[in-house]
Amino acid sequence: MADVQNDGWWYCLRHDTVEHGAGCPNKERLGPYPDEATAARALSIAAERNDRWESDDEDERW
Structure with a gap:
């Protein structure tokens, strides 16, 4: 198994x-x-995920 920390x-x-x-x-x-x-692209990926999570949270409120 590869060591993710190093690979x-x-x-x-x-x-x-x-x-x-x-x-x-x-x-x-x-x-x-x-x-x-x-x-x-890590920062963009994180921002996209945050937007989806926030959108999902808003959908659950209604």
Whole structure:
């Protein structure tokens, strides 16, 4: 089994950059992602998920 900490692609919130493998602590980054391009979109992916969750919450209120 692969070690995700050392093999995955991550988006570092501290340095605003993509990291591969071991890097900053996981509490300071998003991921892991399957590839560098997806990790580079981490903030957009998170924003899209937040929008969907907020929309779902609003739908449940009514």
